[in-house]
Amino acid sequence: MKYAIRCLTVVAMLLIAGSYNSVQAQKVFFVFAHGQYASPLQAKFKHDYNYGVGAEAGAGINLGSKTFLTGTVGYTVFNAPSKEIGNIIYVPVKLGFRKYFLPTNMLFIQANAGVAQIKDKTYNSTSSRFSGDVGAGVKLGPFEMGMALDGFAREGAGYASWLAFKAGWHFGL
Template sequence: MSKKFVPVVLFSTLSMLSISSSTQAQRLFFIFMHGQYAIPVDSYFYHNYNYGLGVEGGAGIGAGRTFFVATVGYTSFSSVSNSKYGNTSFVPIKGGIRHYLPGKLLFISADMGIAHVNNNLVNSSRFSGDIGLGVRLGPFEAMAAYDGYARTSAENSGYSSWIGLKAGFHFGL
């Protein structure tokens, strides 16, 4: 064997082992479950609802620090006593991106999709979207997200929005 061949083989072998071990340690798929407390923020939603309580779950797939996510949830908004709308249920199905900042402790997320909205006057599906910032500590994660859905003329056109405070569990597979 030539003297040049040995270092090349050694370097190649070490590189492959390094790539192999980092690939095995990296999680490519995860699932999550959150509870949510929602605080209405736009004037329409703020004047008609006190708060919302809900749950959501989903899964993510990706590599490195960026993951594509799919989420489904349910939130019930408690109406103020004189609201003609009554309580509102919000059932979103969304897809989006979650990107971890260096260290994979903090993450940003953005989702959009369709949500079914139901109250005394409305029973239809609407565009929905959210953007948020979160922190992950082992299997626990918490986040704050600006969330909402598009309104139509039956409810005063616009965007019903709230700040969702979410906490739950994250399991990597």
């Protein structure tokens, strides 16, 4: 009798786990929120700003085959170590794609493009610029973290780029 109860318990647990995975694979929508640390890469941008900190939030809609259409909005402040140069505030609005890998949807790659509002406190000016990023990450339950090469087109000076380290929460519906 004890053996039969143990077998039924194991079978029930396997059925619940299998149901959870199939329900999890059928998620059609998710939302996320990340904090981020940005380390400038492009030479002039790296010379003028030593780091950036900020946050981003967004959502994704399942297009099928583990691919999601994503929308993201963010806010990052780049710190200028010199008193002669003011901070830059970067506020992007982007659309992109996220593709998951592995049966558990644990690893992903993502690419986004859009427009960013740049407030340069050196000249007390605001402008809109093209912005884009490409990156990869890992999702561990509701927690996800990743890295992305991010940036925006600078006025007459090429592209300001940085490596963004992101971590935050992901909730699927």
